[in-house]
Amino acid sequence: MSSNFPADILELRVAEHDPDTRVVTVVGELDALTAPKLGALLTAQLTAAQVVVVDLDGVQFLASAGLFVLLEANELATREDRALWLVYNSKTVNLALEAAGLREYFTFADNVPAALENSP
Incomplete structure (x- = not known):
């Protein structure tokens, strides 16, 4: 699944590592305009999988709306x-x-392979 929204400000990619694990790659800007798209995607992935890894290495801007979406996803998880x-x-x-x-509210890993290796 790939989505460019809007005008390539945010790109979201989902990879299924195994049936119970998803890796969501976020590239671009997370602000009030783009954060709801990530929120909907994370909710869907947390409904479908036991483990969701969110790779934020490509995020160039992170506003409070983006932080709120991540916090909501963490609470859902x-x-x-x-x-x-x-x-x-x-x-x-x-x-x-x-x-x-x-x-302090999140679980972190240095990279995607480390997160996958340490996941339950």
């Missing part, structure tokens, strides 16, 4: 006894999570 992993190595994502005081 917790309620439904699913695992949600965030992967990022960008200053953009790190600064946004630090500034909002949200790092």
Whole structure:
């Protein structure tokens, strides 16, 4: 599944690692305009899979709306006894999570293979 929304500001890709594991790759800008698209995708993936890894390495801008979507997805994963992993190595994502005081709410991995290896 690939989606460019709008005018290539956000690209979302989903890869099925196995029947119970999905990797969602996010590239571009997560703001008030694009975050709902990611929110809908994460909700669908958390409904279908036990483990969802969100690769945020390609995120160039992360606004509060994007943080809220990630937090909502994490809460859904917790309620439904699913695992949600965030992967990022960008200053953009790190600064946004630090500034909002949200790092402690998420499970992180250094890269997608590490998240997949450590998933239940």
